[in-house]
Amino acid sequence: MQPTTVISNNRRGLTAFGAALVTLIIGAVGAVADVAVFGSLGWIFGVLFVLACLGTALRTHVDDLVGVVIMPPLAYAAITVAVGFLHPATGSGGGLRTKAIDIGSELILRAPSLLIAELLVIVIALVRARRATVARRERARAMAARARREGGPSR
Template sequence: MPDDSYPPGPRTRSGSPPPPTVVTGTRRGLTALGAGLVAVVVGGIGAAVDSLLFDNLSYVFGVLFVAACVLAAVRVHVDDLIGVVIMPPLAYAVITVVVGFLNPAAGDGSAGLRNRAIDIGSEMILHAPALLTAVVLVTLIAAVRGRRAQVARRERQRSLAQSAAARRRRPQ
């Protein structure tokens, strides 16, 4: 059931709202899947740039990863706020594992799987401040947005109850 309490989003030529998709959901915001994809793709771009320029993850990855997580938290649908809170560690793990296996500077390939796993683990630990920053910011944004949605929902229910009571009291 569509929720018409949200402001109208972009319209197509016919004047109707654009159709929902898996990533963007409805006009109300990103789905949890869309938010996760935003974080992985943008963070992956930052990781690729850092791998090409510095042979390891550095500032470009950290800035883009935190920015993508914050953007996802701001744009996600209110019903998917819990999913976006657990998204940064998962996206971070996916990006660092992929970079650890694909980056030739991470090891010489003949060192073995054990050394590769140690290199990936050290990458995860060395860039934990980016993850922690993203988790704290996303949690704060989700808490504020969730509280605002809860207050708005309560006010909407209160006004509906008052209007229904007024209709019952009104003589027919």
């Protein structure tokens, strides 16, 4: 039996929304730390973002794994757009065009952390989904065998 989770306090695990929220919060903490220390996004954001994606992929309920696979690019885009808009790398001068260039730069330059996070989430989701399918199949076989032994109707 799985232990209860800290966030959801049940054995089912996180929902896709909960996983997205956890990833956004942890990624935002990493982004704030990077901006405070380095003045732009850097390795703190990358490490925390990858760890948040990894952790949520491991703790999300199997039925919500598709949402977790979709979540990293969306959370990454939300965080980097917010940083590029609120704290542009070129400073506060310039107009909308400069902000768009800053946002594009942040999206492109931090892409390795997104790619690492996405690949890890996909692998974890595939392994967990396969294990859940095998477990469901085994439970169905055991129930059918028990019904045959007890002389009940089989499906």
